[in-house]
Amino acid sequence: MDCKFVSECGSCTLNLPYTEQIEFKKEYIEREFKDFYAGEFEFFASESIYYRSRAEFGIYHNKNQISYSMRGKNQKFVMIDECLKVDSKIAAIMSPLLKYIEKNQNLRDKLFGVEFISTKDELLIVLLYHKDISNLKCEFDTLAQEFKIFVIARSRGKKLISGSENLKERLNILQREYKFILGDGAFIQPNRAVNEKMIGWAKDCVKDSRDMLEMYCGHGNFTIPMADKFSKILATEISKKSIENALKNCKLNGIDNIKFIRLSADELMQAFAGVREFNRLKKINLSEFNFSHILVDPPRVGLETSVINFIKNYENIIYISCNPTTLKENLKELSKSHKVSKFAIFDQFANTTHIECGVLLRSKNEN
Ligand SMILES: C[S@@+](CC[C@H](N)C(=O)[O-])C[C@H]1O[C@@H](n2cnc3c(N)ncnc32)[C@H](O)[C@@H]1O
Incomplete structure (x- = not known):
């Protein structure tokens, strides 16, 4: 990057020509995950300048x-x-x-x-x-x-x-435009162009679908563009502000098959286990859902053990991760029941060593 501050500023930590950054990140991920996946690692590149929103x-x-x-x-x-x-x-x-x-x-x-x-x-x-x-x-x-x-x-x-x-946002996913309301005080993907590619990739992962459970759903960034692939979706998230925006985003896009509920991952696990009742779930019958796909996009700490134990019962898991270290830890457990069938690298954070990954896991019990 032709930045006059690059040698002093602590923000851009990967000072290499962009093509070399791609090689560096690909080699790192291929090396780290070779025990889980032997197929092709897809790479979704970023603009190298003017990309952070x-x-x-x-x-x-x-x-x-x-x-x-x-x-x-x-x-x-x-x-x-x-x-x-x-x-x-x-x-x-x-x-x-x-x-x-x-x-x-x-x-x-x-x-x-x-x-x-x-x-x-x-x-x-x-x-x-x-x-x-x-x-x-x-x-x-x-x-x-x-x-x-x-x-x-x-x-x-x-x-x-x-x-x-x-703010109003427009995202173009696989040739269709989706509208979003987003704002300060809640999570927003930082690189719009790579985010569009990432949602398209996740949507392309969906085959033979029934219902989807999405955890850590934010304002519906994945949920809304993926809604037409499913019969019903249950989408949960801890942030009140994100859920408020997710409900508005459903209306904006004329989508009516998603139930957004504000629940932490842990609360959702308690609800499914039947150990605690929630007012927020009063109008929802969890047993009506027949999940073929689970989508998780957790924060950097990755998935809690209770979440791993729950999701490994389902056929397809789409795991979006902003931290390869916790992704690898979680895959050690998930690969006992599932096989990695697709692996993608999304360069959300060009010029830094941060790497975002997408993994599609298929249950070993399915063909
Ligand atoms: C990496 S962001 C992904 C958000 C969304 N998928 C998107 O693409 O915009 C992780 C999300 O998890 C939420 N979160 C953090 N801790 C959580 C928890 N314990 N239970 C449920 N959601 C949580 C955050 O509020 C944030 O929206």
Whole structure:
């Protein structure tokens, strides 16, 4: 990457030409997972610059001047005035936004961070303050109007919204467009183009389907584009905000065969085992579902033992993982009952050593 900060900035940790990054990641995954899979590892590449639709920077103050800052490789912070990995809408606004804020003492003082979230059509910035912001609503509204963006300002216990806290996204999955509402305060896949490829891959994994159980479903990123492959879907997730958006996203796309429920993985396991009743499940009869597919996309810690013991009873498991180390640990257990039949690498995090994988597991009891 042709970035002037690459030797100091701690964010992009893989400083190789992009084709070599692909080789590096492919070789690493092939080596780590050779005991589980002998077939072809598909690689879904990213743009090497302007690909991240979510980014957060610190703000460094020097008297009346401010600068964006990132964690450094050797020193604590590095001052930056641009970032090549953020998507082009974020890259274009970074410098003018900083100049605007710098000139306005009310906006500038005690600002310690800025988060950017972009979609194909919209941009939201979240300004983080160490001060009381109650009287500054007008200033944030003017900023939002000036740049034609949405603004959220946060300080301890206070959140001011100028415009909207939700963004509209459009994803193109296997030639069909899906609409999503997403926002600050809940999980969002960071690389939109690779996310589109990842959902398409997961959808292509589905053959001979009945119902699907999806755990860790977020705002329905996989669930909604995959809904037409199934008779019914049960989708669960711990975050209230994500489930609120998932319900809106179902309506937006005219989909009516998904039940979204806010339940942690552990709570769902208790519900299936019949050891605890949940009000949230009052209108749902779990025994009506006949799952042919389980989709899991857990956080970096991977799957809990209770989840592994539950999902290994089903024919097909689609496992999306953002951490090869916990994926490998979980596959040691799952490969006792299942065989890996497809393996994909999604380069969500170009220029870093992070790797996202997709694995399709088929029960050894099925042909
Ligand atoms: C890697 S994200 C995937 C989200 C979604 N599949 C997507 O593509 O946007 C993991 C999700 O798991 C949720 N989560 C974290 N811990 C959980 C738990 N113990 N039980 C259920 N969901 C959890 C997070 O809120 C987050 O939405």
